[in-house]
Structures are given as structure tokens and as C-alpha cells.
Amino acid sequence: MTAHILVVDDDPVQRRVLKNAIERYGHAAHLAENGRIALEFLKRNSRQFNVIVLDLMMPELDGLGFLQAAAELGMDIPVIVQTGQGGIETVVQAMRAGAFDFVVKPVSPERIAASISNALKVDHREAKVRAVRKLKSATVGFGDIASASPDMLRVIDLAQRAAQSNIPVVLEGESGVGKEMIARAIQASGDRANKPFITVNCGAIPANLVESILFGHEKGAFTGATERHTGKFMEADGGTLFLDEIGDLPLEVQVKLLRAVQQGEIETVGAGKVQKVDVRLISATNKDLIEEVRAGRFREDLYYRLNVFPITIPALRRRKEDIPHLARIFTERFSAEQKLDQPLHVGAGAMALLTAYDWPGNIRQLENAVFRAVVLSQGTELTEADFPQIAAQIPDFQSDELLSTADIPEPEPDFTRHDIAVANAARQLRSELSSHLYSSPENIIVSTDDTGEVRKLADVEEELIRFALKFYRGQMSQVARKLGIGRSTLYRKLKDYGIDPDDPLKEAA
Numbered sequence: 001m002t003a004h005i006l007v008v009d010d011d012p013v014q015r016r017v018l019k020n021a022i023e024r025y026g027h028a029a030h031l032a033e034n035g036r037i038a039l040e041f042l043k044r045n046s047r048q049f050n051v052i053v054l055d056l057m058m059p060e061l062d063g064l065g066f067l068q069a070a071a072e073l074g075m076d077i078p079v080i081v082q083t084g085q086g087g088i089e090t091v092v093q094a095m096r097a098g099a100f101d102f103v104v105k106p107v108s109p110e111r112i113a114a115s116i117s118n119a120l121k122v123d124h125r126e127a128k129v130r131a132v133r134k135l136k137s138a139t140v141g142f143g144d145i146a147s148a149s150p151d152m153l154r155v156i157d158l159a160q161r162a163a164q165s166n167i168p169v170v171l172e173g174e175s176g177v178g179k180e181m182i183a184r185a186i187q188a189s190g191d192r193a194n195k196p197f198i199t200v201n202c203g204a205i206p207a208n209l210v211e212s213i214l215f216g217h218e219k220g221a222f223t224g225a226t227e228r229h230t231g232k233f234m235e236a237d238g239g240t241l242f243l244d245e246i247g248d249l250p251l252e253v254q255v256k257l258l259r260a261v262q263q264g265e266i267e268t269v270g271a272g273k274v275q276k277v278d279v280r281l282i283s284a285t286n287k288d289l290i291e292e293v294r295a296g297r298f299r300e301d302l303y304y305r306l307n308v309f310p311i312t313i314p315a316l317r318r319r320k321e322d323i324p325h326l327a328r329i330f331t332e333r334f335s336a337e338q339k340l341d342q343p344l345h346v347g348a349g350a351m352a353l354l355t356a357y358d359w360p361g362n363i364r365q366l367e368n369a370v371f372r373a374v375v376l377s378q379g380t381e382l383t384e385a386d387f388p389q390i391a392a393q394i395p396d397f398q399s400d401e402l403l404s405t406a407d408i409p410e411p412e413p414d415f416t417r418h419d420i421a422v423a424n425a426a427r428q429l430r431s432e433l434s435s436h437l438y439s440s441p442e443n444i445i446v447s448t449d450d451t452g453e454v455r456k457l458a459d460v461e462e463e464l465i466r467f468a469l470k471f472y473r474g475q476m477s478q479v480a481r482k483l484g485i486g487r488s489t490l491y492r493k494l495k496d497y498g499i500d501p502d503d504p505l506k507e508a509a
């Protein structure tokens with residue numbers, strides 16, 4: 001099949017190189033010299049294109065601006081972004097904005113052809129997935145929020161308590177940590193469950209339209225207001241208004257928001273009178289709001305009004321225990337959505353890679369990475385090779401995917417070597433912990449007992465095994481490998497110490 005590829009690049013040489021590469025692989029290339037012209041193409045006939053190859057640095061409308069505008073048009077064509085060396089921050093932003101893949105310039109014909117061929121596979125499969133996802137997003141409950149870490153369990157506990165009243169909630173956390181998901185779960189389990197849930201991304205609206213979008217406007221209220229417009233507050237009447245990126249709200253709109261919160265009244269632009277509204281407010285921010293208050297960008301009175309019940313959702317890298325859990329859930333979900341005969345599994349090497357990565361785009365980035373891997377995977381198990389972008393960002397990551405536990409020789413029953421193995425495993429785990437986990441009392445294995453004497457090796461060993469089981473969520477082969485012992489030795493030790501692998505922290509009866 002000849003695919004139609006839209007190349008958006010301001011550099012004529014680069015356009016020519018890409019055109020040649022695309023045509024060499026039997027596809028048709030269409031060329032646009034900047035984002036604005038590409039948007040014109042899409043407006044005329046978006047169905048014409050199967051894949052877009054997009055440069056990020058362009059005059060008039062740059063790559064990120066194009067992605068945003070295309071999303072507003074409802075475009076769902078896979079986009080491959082091109083970036084110069086070292087542009088990783090912008091790439092992360094582009095991936096967050098929905099780009100499918102990225103390539104680093106100068107890009108070889110083989111690399112761009114591989115990326116286009118992957119994007120084409122997604123092109124005809126993703127439409128189905130999107131439809132399913134959209135349906136799901138309407139009814140998110142606390143049960144849908146995957147969590148394994150104590151931090152996330154605390155967040156869910158707080159959110160469940162907030163759901164029992166109409167108290168204003170502020171959800172703080174980086175982009176993609178799950179703020180909107182928590183907001184939806186709060187709405188779905190409170191007494192406003194079947195009422196409207198209206199989302200406003202305060203950061204994405206042009207400053208001059210924020211007021212009219214929030215509070216509505218009358219016909220003729222300002223130049224261009226050709227129709228009356230109901231604001232988001234009115235749409236949310238009786239339900240919940242989710243104000244995302246609240247820290248981006250212009251100061252003059254903050255005053256009006258304060259009145260809405262304090263008195264439950266809004267004034268439609270151009271109406272000259274106030275109206276009552278009954279809205280539960282949940283706000284979200286990825287900025288430090290108190291810092292914004294200090295800097296004079298956020299009103300202190302509004303801050304205290306909104307911030308009655310703050311909930312901070314930690315970044316994914318601060319709760320790495322959630323990564324394996326999320327990766328498994330996403331793999332299962334996407335396998336089902338893709339109607340695979342056999343659900344895929346996440347191989348140990350891939351899991352280690354996903355856990356080692358810091359996920360600047362948080363859960364959204366992980367979800368997209370797993371989605372992409374499931375769609376493109378050829379095997380029965382996801383391996384590190386299915387996450388090339390992640391692996392490329394951790395160059396010193398050592399793969400041990402191919403090393404099966406069967407290859408690990410059982411240690412001799414020699415106390416000294418065994419002793420060294422335990423010490424090495426402890427050191428390795430400790431170094432993983434210091435890079436993977438924030439410090440927590442659970443992560444420290446102490447060397448002395450209550451009397452100040454050095455503890456018995458067996459006691460330390462038992463504690464380390466319990467910890468490793470919890471850390472690797474009961475994955476026996478991974479635990480054995482990380483501890484540097486064979487699987488049968490691990491089973492024997494579990495028996496000796498009376499450890500239940502499904503509940504490793506439970507003391508033997």
C-alpha cells in the first residue's frame with residue numbers, strides 16, 4: 001500500500017532528503033515548509049495523510065504549536081518529530097503532546113523508514129483503541145487507579161475522604177502523574193457522581209479568552225462575540241469543575257474566580273449582572289503555588305480559598321514501586337484492546353529497564369511507551385528491544401534479559417562464598433534503592449541489634465530476602481537473580497525462614 005506522508009520542515013535540503021527516503025520506500029511525500037501551511041493541508045483533507053514527519057524548530061508555527069493546533073482539530077494521524085542533537089526536553093514535550101516517535105537529525109533513510117512503517121501499523125489499529133479509551137475515561141473510579149506504593153495509597157485515601165464532601169481540592173504534581181484521573185475518581189464516588197464533570201485547561205487558553213471561557217459571554221460583549229456563549233462554570237452547575245494548570249490563570253481572572261468560590265456567583269462577560277452557580281471545584285497544578293504567591297503571580301486569598309484540601313501526587317520516579325504494577329496493567333489492557341490471541345507479558349529485562357528509567361512524562365509517558373510496545377511487538381513477551389527510546393536514554397543500562405535463572409550456577413555450600421554473595425546482593429540492592437527510591441525507613445537494613453552487637457547473618461539475610469520479594473513484587477526469578485542465588489536455593493530459604501512470597505512482610509506464625 002502506498003502511504004501518504006506529510007513532511008513539515010522549513011529546511012529545503014532536509015525536505016528533499018526526507019522526500020527521497022520516503023519515495024525510496026514506495027510511499028508518496030507531500031511537503032509543507034512550516035506548521036501553518038501543514039495545518040492548511042490538514043484542514044482541507046486530513047484523511048489524505050497516514051503519517052506526519054514534523055520538524056520542531058520552524059518559523060511562523062513551530063512543531064509544538066502545530067501539535068497543539070492539530071489536536072484541537074481532532075487530528076489523530078501519528079506524528080514523528082525530528083529533533084536536533086540535545087533537544088531532549090522539547091522531545092519530551094512533543095511526546096507528551098501526543099507525538100508517536102522521534103528521530104534525531106541527521107536521520108538515515110533506514111531509520112525514518114522504520115519509524116514510518118511502525119507508525120503505519122498504529123495508524124490503522126489505534127482508531128479502535130482510542131474509541132475504547134474515550135469510553136473508559138468517562139467513568140473513572142478509585143478502583144481504576146493502579147497503585148502499589150505507600151505514597152499512592154495515601155493519596156487515594158486522602159482523595160476518598162475528600163470525595164465525601166464538597167471541600168475544594170488542589171491536586172499538585174508534575175504533568176502526567178494522574179491528577180485528572182484522581183479528580184474524576186473524586187467526582188465519581190461523591191454525591192455529584194452523575195452530574196457534569198467539566199475540565200478547563202487554564203494553561204492552554206489564550207489569556208484574552210480565559211474569562212469568557214470560564215464565565216461565558218453575551219452576544220456582542222466584545223469584537224468577535226457573534227453568539228452568546230455559556231461558560232464552563234454554568235456547564236458544570238450542579239457538578240464538578242476541574243481547573244487544570246490553575247497556576248497559569250491571569251491575575252485579573254483570579255479576582256473573578258475568587259468571587260465565584262467565595263459567593264457562589266459569576267458574572268457573564270457583557271451581562272452586567274451576577275448569577276448563582278453550584279460548582280464543586282477541583283484544581284490541579286504542576287507549579288509550586290505557594291512560590292507563585294510569593295512571586296506575586298497568584299493571589300494569596302485565592303490560594304487559601306482553593307487550597308483547603310491539598311493532595312500532592314508524587315512523580316513516578318519517586319514511587320518506583322508503582323512502575324511494575326502499572327506496566328503489567330497497561331500491557332494487559334492494551335493486549336485486550338488489541339484483541340491479541342494471548343495477552344503479552346512484560347519480560348524481566350524490560351521490567352528492569354522500565355523501573356530504572358526516570359519517566360519525566362510520568363504515567364502518561366509510561367502508558368504511551370507500553371501502548372507503542374504492545375502494538376509493535378512481534379513476540380509473546382515485551383523485551384527491552386520493544387522500548388528503544390527508553391533504552392537509548394539509559395546508555396549504561398546493562399541488559400540481563402538473556403540470562404535465565406537456569407544459567408546461574410547454584411553457589412557451593414561454602415559459607416564464605418555464600419556470605420560474599422549475600423553482601424554483594426545487599427550492596428547491589430542498596431545502590432538500586434538509593435537511585436530508585438526516596439529514602440524511607442523501610443529501605444534500611446541495620447547491622448546492629450538492640451544491644452549494639454552485630455546481628456546474625458541469617459537474620460540480615462532473612463530481612464533482605466523479605467525486602468527483595470516486596471521490592472520485585474514477588475517475581476521469584478528476578479529476586480533470585482538480584483540476590484545472586486539460584487531459584488531452588490531461594491525456595492529453600494523461604495521455607496527455612498517461613499516467608500510467604502505473596503506476603504513477604506508477614507512474620508511466620
Ligand SMILES: Nc1ncnc2c1ncn2[C@@H]1O[C@H](COP(=O)(O)OP(=O)(O)OP(=O)(O)O)[C@@H](O)[C@H]1O
Pocket residue numbers: 144145146147173174175176177178179180181182244284286326363364367
Ligand atoms: N494510577 C494510575 N493508574 C492507571 N492509569 C493512570 C494512573 N495515573 C494516571 N494514569 C493514566 O495516565 C495518563 C495521565 O494521567 P492524567 O491525565 O490524570 O495526568 P495529569 O497529572 O492530570 O496530567 P497533566 O498535568 O498533563 O494534565 C492518563 O491516560 C491516565 O489514564
